Amino acid sequence: MAALELNGRVLSLTVDGAISKVLLPAGERGPPGRDGMSIRGDPGPAGPAGIAGKDGRDSMVPGPKGETGETGPRPNPTPIRVGKVLTGDEPHASINVQGSGSDTIHVLDLVIPRGNQGSVGRPGKDGKDGSHEYVKFLGLGHSPAWDNEFYGHHCVADGIINLPENLTDKEYGLWVHFKTFDRLVLNNSMEGQFAIEKADTAKMIVVPYAGKYVWTKF
Numbered sequence: 001m002a003a004l005e006l007n008g009r010v011l012s013l014t015v016d017g018a019i020s021k022v023l024l025p026a027g028e029r030g031p032p033g034r035d036g037m038s039i040r041g042d043p044g045p046a047g048p049a050g051i052a053g054k055d056g057r058d059s060m061v062p063g064p065k066g067e068t069g070e071t072g073p074r075p076n077p078t079p080i081r082v083g084k085v086l087t088g089d090e091p092h093a094s095i096n097v098q099g100s101g102s103d104t105i106h107v108l109d110l111v112i113p114r115g116n117q118g119s120v121g122r123p124g125k126d127g128k129d130g131s132h133e134y135v136k137f138l139g140l141g142h143s144p145a146w147d148n149e150f151y152g153h154h155c156v157a158d159g160i161i162n163l164p165e166n167l168t169d170k171e172y173g174l175w176v177h178f179k180t181f182d183r184l185v186l187n188n189s190m191e192g193q194f195a196i197e198k199a200d201t202a203k204m205i206v207v208p209y210a211g212k213y214v215w216t217k218f
Helices: none
Strands: 002-007 010-015 020-024 078-089 092-098 105-115 137-142 154-162 175-179 184-189 193-199 201-209 212-217
Touching: 092 184, 184 201, 184 212, 193 201
Parallel strands: 078 105, 137 154, 154 175, 154 184
Antiparallel strands: 002 010, 010 020, 092 105, 175 201, 184 193, 201 212
């Protein structure tokens, strides 16, 4: 069985399933054809309006710099004073205008939060039973040795008294009021050694000073 097939310039011959192809020679180029005519028809009717597009994003390109404006009038400063200052649960500030014209002032009212309650302090020391100084009198005589019974008394003595040293906070605020009818010398005070002359007095008290507790004339 044989068959011929022409595809362009290629001629194919098929005989019993075997295919032979032959390239046919091209003919001479013909003369160019004339230009075709361009005919435009009438415009058609307008189509329906399309849906609106999405808004575009703001441009990141800066526009041209505008001209410098005129300098405005200089305002007159309005005086401000602090009004009420109260404590409350939440902080708050408000400004109230009082007066008018040149007499206008701004009043600043404040609410300040309450602070947290502090921790409980250490218990204080029990004080001694009080009594009138007139009944706390001791006559000590000549150069008596120190005794803690002297604290809180009016004492009359002469000679020399050595005030106790190495005081602690237990003695802080304790006092002794000395008087002499002759002459009394006191040792170990912050003033050094000093004398109380006839009919003079000196109230000595224990105070903290320079990191320790000392006697001083009060």
